[in-house]
Amino acid sequence: MSVALDIVTIAAISAGALFFLAGTVGLLRFPDPLTRLHALTKADNLGLGLVVLGLLPQAGSLRDGLKLVCVWLLVLLAGATVSQLIARAALASEASDQRGEFL
């Protein structure tokens, strides 16, 4: 049974690491802030979610597992809020650039 749990852990964490890699490559290669934010959310939501899912079988008790899920939910909340704020700031600076104003 523990071997099966270990295999689930390794598979889920590897998949999560893959999403983190994809998000980082997107952050480095995409042309403008909005597309980069789009890439980052993949790392935040799916990458961390899969890592947490992989760590759940290794958690000692139900409380530790719930704490891991809470960490993921808090990161989701923070990531979503910050992405919105950065996107609005990027849009505003694009608009003022097009109008030819100084920031």
Add this chain to the structure above:
Amino acid sequence: MTIAAALEIALAVLVLGVAVWTIAARETFVAVVGFVAYGLLLALVWVRLDAVDVALTEAAIGGGLSGVLLLGAAARLRTTEVRAAAEAPGKILRIGAALLSAMVAAALAAGVLLLPDPAPTLAPAVAANVAATGLGNPVTSVLMAFRAMDTLLEKIVLLLALIGVWSLAPDRVWGGHPGPRHQADPLGVLAYLARLLPPVGIVVGIYIFWTGADQPGGAFQGGTILAAMWLLVIMAGLTDAPPVSRRWLRLVLIAGPAVFLLVGLTGLLMGGAFLAYPVAYAKPLILTIEVAMTLTIAVTLGLLLAGAPERSAGR
């Protein structure tokens, strides 16, 4: 080479890389972002060194509050950045500074690596006496019982730093509201976060303070999280920073050191030494001091980041 050793080497290389990148950055904002990342990586290093309390403090202060403080400073300095870059020191001075820093780092590394094995340490003495304080976390027992004097003096230094920040206020707004009045769309995302996160943050902060008695944690880390929640609410415009001349604010600021001093003087009268705790009451006394200190730290750190008064108290 084990996986753990490879991970630690990778972490060390990453920390050095981020440090070099932070110093080499051309814009202040970029350097501040590098500094925040550096603080978080250092927190990981502390965890690898089994110093989880220090890691919590590093993540909260180095990665969190210092980052906010430096971002605010970078924003204020943006207008003068071009002129400041023109006055940057020349290449020879910078190379000299780099060489001096490298020599100091090498001397420190040599000092640590040449320690005898096992290194001289007071940890066994602490472990032998932890039971007398009634606490389970040896770090908290050192902070609050064996070296309580240092902790008391640190809290007073925090107050002095806050007074230093307040002294930057112009005469006409003396004692007024610190920092600008933040405005944010009340139906927007930041206001939403400032309504949703503080209840969670307050519970987490009080939990980290409470669990510091037996697990990694403590008053300082808990107070920092409470300060961060207060700052979030201020930055979203949902509340205003109170004028620094308010009596309740100043009473909360001195509550921590005052309770600490009171307990210390009581120990002088009853136990024969300043800050001596009678063994039967050690844990309740320590917890009382920590409750007052958590409140004081939360308000002090919040006000330190809010800045010097900029608007008069009448408004």
